[in-house]
Amino acid sequence: MGNLADRIEEYLKRILEQTPDGYIILQRSELAGEFDCVPSQINYVLDTRFTVERGYLVESRRGGGGYLRIVRLGLGMEGQYQQIMRQLIGEQLTQVRCNGLVDRLLDEQLVTVREAALIKGILSGGALSGEFSDWNVLRAQLMKSILTTLSRDDLL
Incomplete structure (x- = not known):
């Protein structure tokens, strides 16, 4: 399988595809734990692979109750x-x-x-x-x- 960033990207895209809501909410530390990496690696993937140009909006709140929300931006109606x-x-x-x-x-x-x-x-x-x-x-x-x-x- 690809490098760590590729695996994290594939994992997040797969979860997004499975949700009917069009967004997912995750804990950065839990995601880092699942991939046995530091939270900054998660940040790198989000900053480079989940950009607005690529059709994603990432909201982040840091701290003890912090979370990541990744929204897949649809292209919507014609026009x-x-x-x-x-x-x-x-x-x-x-x-x-x-x-x-x-x-x-x-x-x-x-x-x-x-x-x-x-x-x-x-x-x-x-x-x-x-x-x-x-x-x-x-x-x-x-x-x-x-x-x-x-x-x-x-x-x-």
Whole structure:
């Protein structure tokens, strides 16, 4: 099996899939105990694998009665999708955030593996090289255009 972070991610996603509520509430220390790791390892997984761009909201309260609540963000009704994605993209979009958004589109089965690879390739730092100074702004505009095109084609 993969490394510890992969196992923790898979475990949390499996629990989320099984709950009808769309969210789970856990104790960080209990989760760390189950995986025989330090709580900071749990934090690392949450910070890197359960981001808004990837479709999750994590609420955390530390201390004796502290908890973690992980919410799977759905894309909801038609029209909400573009609004949510545009808010996540903003005026600038880094390569890391771009890849996270494309991974979410893939997870939601809104694009194929091939389409995801094309989008990532087009919006990669290598493809956007040259003397232009603000590639993050251009990347955000291009991603918004891609999403608009996808929704017009009734693919979303």
